[in-house]
Amino acid sequence: AAGVIQSPRHLIKEKRETATLKCYPIPRHDTVYWYQQGPGQDPQFLISFYEKMQSDKGSIPDRFSAQQFSDYHSELNMSSLELGDSALYFCASSLAGPGQGFAYEQYFGPGTRLTVT
Amino acid sequence: KNEVEQSPQNLTAQEGEFITINCSYSVGISALHWLQQHPGGGIVSLFMLSSGKKKHGRLIATINIQEKHSSLHITASHPRDSAVYICAAHYGGATNKLIFGTGTLLAVQP
Numbered sequence: 001a002a003g004v005i006q007s008p009r010h011l012i013k014e015k016r017e018t019a020t021l022k023c024y025p026i027p028r029h030d031t032v033y034w035y036q037q038g039p040g041q042d043p044q045f046l047i048s049f050y051e052k053m054q055s056d057k058g059s060i061p062d063r064f065s066a067q068q069f070s071d072y073h074s075e076l077n078m079s080s081l082e083l084g085d086s087a088l089y090f091c092a093s094s095l096a097g098p099g100q101g102f103a104y105e106q107y108f109g110p111g112t113r114l115t116v117t
Numbered sequence: 118k119n120e121v122e123q124s125p126q127n128l129t130a131q132e133g134e135f136i137t138i139n140c141s142y143s144v145g146i147s148a149l150h151w152l153q154q155h156p157g158g159g160i161v162s163l164f165m166l167s168s169g170k171k172k173h174g175r176l177i178a179t180i181n182i183q184e185k186h187s188s189l190h191i192t193a194s195h196p197r198d199s200a201v202y203i204c205a206a207h208y209g210g211a212t213n214k215l216i217f218g219t220g221t222l223l224a225v226q227p
Contacts, residue, residue, distance in 0.1 A: 042203070
């Protein structure tokens with residue numbers, strides 16, 4: 001069965017550079033979530049999209065932006081990178097979005113490990 | 118105080134032992150996920166449950182909504198079960214985001 005695909009799997013950038021992370025959800029999944037996991041930390045919710053619209057926003061820095069495209073893939077754009085942005089970035093997808101009154105299981109991608117030097 | 122707390126934080130067991138990891142949460146949720154994360158990072162969803170009990174192979178998850186408590190049990194543990202186990206609260210409703218617990222690092226020794 002198709003899973004969530006993230007690219008690239010590893011990325012090394014220098015301070016003040018920009019990075020773009022991509023997420024391809026499971027086919028027919030309409031909701032994408034982005035999470036950031038710093039070294040030794042719990043994953044933290046960044047942002048989510050349902051049907052190409054932002055559905056929720058967490059602790060995402062203003063330097064980061066994201067969007068979901070017509071094919072439901074999502075991109076997380078990170079500018080003016082800082083050392084503290086070094087983390088594992090997970091994307092997850094689910095079948096249905098917010099306001100449905102139900103909890104839908106999220107399926108995680110393998111993550112993109114970003115290292116900022 | 119974290120909204121989702123797990124115990125223990127670290128657990129070492131001998132192969133074959135029965136293992137229990139506990140998770141408590143402070144607010145009402147629509148469901149709770151148990152996740153497994155291996156070294157190198159990938160996260161695998163083990164269970165999502167909103168009531169009662171679920172079983173998959175040697176893994177059993179239970180939840181008590183009234184007590185805001187869930188447990189993950191591993192029977193006949195094996196070294197390949199060594200991983201970080203994370204419970205994550207699913208608030209559903211207006212948002213489906215997950216709030217993650219602190220994780221339990223499990224090491225099963227042969």
